[in-house]
Amino acid sequence: MTATVIDGKALANQIKEELAQRIQTLKNKGVIPALTVILVGDDPASAVYVNSKHNTFTQLGLKSDVLRFPAETSQEELLAKIRELNNDKTLHGILVQLPLPKHIDTNTVIDTISPEKDVDGFHVSNAGALMTGNPRFIPCTPYGVIKMLESQNVNLKGAEAVVVGASNIVGKPMALLLQKEGATVTICNSKTKDLTSHTKRADILVVATGRPEMVTGDMIKPGAVVIDVGINRGADGKLKGDVEYASAAQVASAITPVPGGVGPMTIVMLLVNTIEAAERA
Numbered sequence: 001m002t003a004t005v006i007d008g009k010a011l012a013n014q015i016k017e018e019l020a021q022r023i024q025t026l027k028n029k030g031v032i033p034a035l036t037v038i039l040v041g042d043d044p045a046s047a048v049y050v051n052s053k054h055n056t057f058t059q060l061g062l063k064s065d066v067l068r069f070p071a072e073t074s075q076e077e078l079l080a081k082i083r084e085l086n087n088d089k090t091l092h093g094i095l096v097q098l099p100l101p102k103h104i105d106t107n108t109v110i111d112t113i114s115p116e117k118d119v120d121g122f123h124v125s126n127a128g129a130l131m132t133g134n135p136r137f138i139p140c141t142p143y144g145v146i147k148m149l150e151s152q153n154v155n156l157k158g159a160e161a162v163v164v165g166a167s168n169i170v171g172k173p174m175a176l177l178l179q180k181e182g183a184t185v186t187i188c189n190s191k192t193k194d195l196t197s198h199t200k201r202a203d204i205l206v207v208a209t210g211r212p213e214m215v216t217g218d219m220i221k222p223g224a225v226v227i228d229v230g231i232n233r234g235a236d237g238k239l240k241g242d243v244e245y246a247s248a249a250q251v252a253s254a255i256t257p258v259p260g261g262v263g264p265m266t267i268v269m270l271l272v273n274t275i276e277a278a279e280r281a
């Protein structure tokens with residue numbers, strides 16, 4: 001079997017084109033969707049993602065600001081800036097790029113962002129709204145994955161979905177979204193015993209562990225749809241997913257590549273959430 005490659009870059013471009021009308025309608029009303037991203041420290045990968053967000057927003061004529069803080073910035077300083085941005089009526093979205101330096105408590109920072117401007121969908125009240133089935137903002141990566149599955153007409157009703165990784169930003173919201181669509185969902189974590197016994201059952205397998213190529217073809221059910229959320233840069237500078245692509249592509253019916261899979265969808269869904277925030281404001 002040769003798997004269909006789910007092209008996240010192409011789908012992201014298609015969604016961008018579809019957003020053009022909504023952006024124009026807002027502009028006609030004098031509203032320019034505006035996002036501020038806060039970047040703390042000098043993690044090179046985070047710098048790449050923040051630049052990519054900024055370029056995507058500005059290319060579409062949206063307002064984007066990046067506030068860069070040194071790694072030693074205090075938590076209180078950061079919270080004060082967020083409170084100031086919460087009160088800025090011209091601003092629709094606030095995003096704090098993760099991970100944050102260790103001396104800063106991520107949950108405290110995220111929960112200081114106004115839930116109405118939390119376009120990442122990470123605020124505890126937005127996480128709760130997703131859990132109770134009435135989401136305000138859906139976290140961008142899992143939202144993008146659902147759009148990729150839709151683009152392939154994958155039937156989620158009654159399907160066995162396995163999510164490997166239980167983070168607040170991907171694994172947990174991913175599981176909720178799959179469950180909402182009628183899938184039977186298993187979440188695996190680093191303590192899961194006999195991981196293969198779970199992954200082998202999956203009609204839809206989502207891997208978000210941050211461990212390069214940990215899922216191999218022999219762990220995958222023939223015909224499964226495989227979504228690789230991992231982005232790991234090797235010593236050779238090349239990007240690798242959490243799935244070993246070559247062996248997985250021989251077993252799966254469809255698979256996302258790295259790069260060019262879930263990553264570009266994360267950015268375009270941020271665009272969707274920010275436009276939605278501007279429409280509601």
Ligand SMILES: Nc1nc2c(c(=O)[nH]1)N[C@@H](CN(C=O)c1ccc(C(=O)N[C@@H](CCC(=O)O)C(=O)O)cc1)CN2
Pocket residue numbers: 048049052095096097098099120140141169231239258259260261262263264265266267
């Ligand atoms: N506040 C947030 N922090 C983080 C999030 C998030 O959604 N909100 N997700 C990730 C990083 N991330 C966005 O922030 C992100 C990661 C990767 C990509 C992407 O397009 N990747 C490209 C490859 C880029 C490269 O060369 O490195 C691809 O996969 O094709 C976009 C966004 C953690 N932090």
